[in-house]
Amino acid sequence: MDTAAARRRFESSPIARLATVRPDGAPHVVPVVFAVSGDHVYTAVDHKPKRHQRLQRLANLAFEPRCSLLVDHYDHDWSQLWWVRADGVASIVDDPAQGSEGRRCLTERYPHYHDASPAGPLIVVEVRRWAGWDAAA
Amino acid sequence: MDTAAARRRFESSPIARLATVRPDGAPHVVPVVFAVSGDHVYTAVDHKPKRHQRLQRLANLAFEPRCSLLVDHYDHDWSQLWWVRADGVASIVDDPAQGSEGRRCLTERYPHYHDASPAGPLIVVEVRRWAGWDAAA
Numbered sequence: 001m002d003t004a005a006a007r008r009r010f011e012s013s014p015i016a017r018l019a020t021v022r023p024d025g026a027p028h029v030v031p032v033v034f035a036v037s038g039d040h041v042y043t044a045v046d047h048k049p050k051r052h053q054r055l056q057r058l059a060n061l062a063f064e065p066r067c068s069l070l071v072d073h074y075d076h077d078w079s080q081l082w083w084v085r086a087d088g089v090a091s092i093v094d095d096p097a098q099g100s101e102g103r104r105c106l107t108e109r110y111p112h113y114h115d116a117s118p119a120g121p122l123i124v125v126e127v128r129r130w131a132g133w134d135a136a137a
Numbered sequence: 138m139d140t141a142a143a144r145r146r147f148e149s150s151p152i153a154r155l156a157t158v159r160p161d162g163a164p165h166v167v168p169v170v171f172a173v174s175g176d177h178v179y180t181a182v183d184h185k186p187k188r189h190q191r192l193q194r195l196a197n198l199a200f201e202p203r204c205s206l207l208v209d210h211y212d213h214d215w216s217q218l219w220w221v222r223a224d225g226v227a228s229i230v231d232d233p234a235q236g237s238e239g240r241r242c243l244t245e246r247y248p249h250y251h252d253a254s255p256a257g258p259l260i261v262v263e264v265r266r267w268a269g270w271d272a273a274a
Contacts, residue, residue, distance in 0.1 A: 015211040019156040019166035025201065027164050029156035031209035031220050064162065072168035074152040078249055083168050112215055 001084070001132030009132065010084040011036045013071040014110075018043065018123075020060035020067050020090075028060055032123075034069070035105035041069055041086055041125040042102035044118030058121060061090045067125060082134040088127040099124065138221070138269030146269065147221040148173045150208040151247075155180065155260075157197035157204050157227075165197055169260075171206070172242035178206055178223055178262040179239035181255030195258055198227045204262060219271040225264040236261065 001009075010016070019029045032043040045055055061067060067090045072083035093099035099122035107113040138146075147153070156166045169180040182192055198204060204227050209220035230236035236259035244250040 014213075015209065017154045017156075017166060017207055017209070019154075019164040019205075021158055021162065021164050025158065025162075026203040026224070027156040027158050027166075027201075027205045029154060029164075029166060029205045029207045029222065031207065031211070031218075064164075066163040068156075068164045068166045070154055070166045070168065072152065072154070074168070076151075081168075085166065087163070 001134055001137065003130045006084045006130040006132040007036065009082065010069075010071045010086060010130070015071075016041075016043075017070045018057060018067060019070070020057055021064040022056070022060050023063040028056060030057055032069075033106070033110055035102070035109045037101065037105050039127045040102070041088065041127060042099075042105055043123045043125075044103065044106055045120035045123075046118075057123070058092060061092055061123065065089045065091065069125065079135050082132065082136075084130065084132040086125065086127045087129045087131070088125040090123050090125045093122040093124060096120075098122075138271055138274065140267045143221045143267040143269040144173065146219065147206075147208045147223060147267070152208075153178075153180075154207045155194060155204060156207070157194055158201040159193070159197050160200040165193060167194055169206075170243070170247055172239070172246045174238065174242050176264045177239070178225065178264060179236075179242055180260045180262075181240065181243055182257035182260075183255075194260070195229060198229055198260065202226045202228065206262065216272050219269065219273075221267065221269040223262065223264045224266045224268070225262040227260050227262045230259040230261060233257075235259075
C-alpha cells in the first residue's frame with residue numbers, strides 16, 4: 001500500500017489507537033479521535049473535566065515522543081481485513097491559544113467540537129512513516 | 138468499570154489492538170484476533186505464509202514481554218464511547234504441538250480456523266490488569 005493510499009484509509013476512520021511507551025518502559029494504548037493534515041496527525045485531550053488532568057498519554061509522550069497510531073478494518077470475511085499505521089514523533093501544545101491549525105482541523109471533522117473547540121492539550125504527531133496491510137492485496 | 142465487566146466487554150469484540158515496544162524503544166501496534174480464557178488472552182500468528190516469518194510483534198515481545206491490548210467502541214454519539222484495556226506479560230509458544238488450550242479457544246471463536254487451526258507461533262498474554270472507561274458511566 002503506497003503512502004497516499006495509506007493516508008486516505010487512515011483518514012476514513014473516525015477513530016485511531018495511539019500507542020505510546022510509559023516511563024517504566026511498558027507499552028500503553030488508548031483510542032483517540034484525530035484529524036490529519038499532510039503528514040501531521042492531531043488529537044486533543046478532551047475539554048471535559050477529567051479526574052486526571054494530566055493523562056497517562058501525555059506523561060508518556062513527554063518521556064518518549066515516539067508514538068504509533070493505528071486504524072484498522074475488521075470484517076467477518078478475512079479477505080476484507082486491512083490496517084494502516086502511522087509512526088511518528090509527538091509534541092504537546094499545552095497553551096489553548098496555540099496549535100490553532102490542529103484545533104481547527106479537529107473542529108472541522110467532529111461536529112462535537114463545534115460548540116466547544118478542543119481547548120485541552122493538543123498532541124501533534126509528525127508522521128515519519130505510513131505503513132499498511134491489506135488482505136486482498 | 139469492574140474487572141468482570143471489563144473482561145466481558147473485551148470479549149465482545151472480534152478484534153483487539155496489540156501494543157508492544159520495539160527493541161529500539163519505540164512503540165508498535167497491530168490489530169489481532171484473539172480469544173480470552175480467564176486472565177489469559179491468546180492470539181496467533183497467521184498460518185498463511187508471510188513474507189516475514191518472524192513478525193515484528195514477536196521480535197518485540199521477545200525483547201520486552203510487557204504488552205497492552207485494547208478493545209474500543211466508537212459511536213457518533215460520544216456518550217456511547219467506551220474502551221477496555223488489558224495490560225499483561227506475553228510469552229510465545231513456537232511449537233505447534235504446544236499451546237493447545239489457546240489454539241482450541243481461537244478455533245472455537247473463529248470459524249476461519251476450523252479448516253486449519255492456528256499452527257504458527259501462539260502469543261499467550263497473562264493479564265495483570267483490566268482497565269476500562271465508559272463515557273456513560
